[in-house]
Amino acid sequence: MGFTLVPTVTLSVLCTKCREITKFSLDREGFMKWKGGICIQEALPDVSPDIRELMISGVCGTCFDKLFSEGSQDARNENENKGKEGIGS
Numbered sequence: 001m002g003f004t005l006v007p008t009v010t011l012s013v014l015c016t017k018c019r020e021i022t023k024f025s026l027d028r029e030g031f032m033k034w035k036g037g038i039c040i041q042e043a044l045p046d047v048s049p050d051i052r053e054l055m056i057s058g059v060c061g062t063c064f065d066k067l068f069s070e071g072s073q074d075a076r077n078e079n080e081n082k083g084k085e086g087i088g089s
């Protein structure tokens, strides 16, 4: 067999806004690293932004987008600045 079995954890997270449950699998080692305090971008680089947001703030991608579109101009400016900061510097 030409594949390696990577241990994963499956999480079900309830969005605090719309109460929708999102189920997803994560690399177990990365998940443990994140739990141990390592920045999520470093611990779980392959996780989609939506899942990251759900894990960090408990809000699903859909609601997070809504929050931002309803938010002030500041939110947009912050998004633009994100490209400038290096990850893990």
Ligand SMILES: [Zn+2]
Pocket: 015, 016, 017, 018, 019, 020, 059, 060, 061, 062, 063, 064
């Ligand atoms: Zn939601």
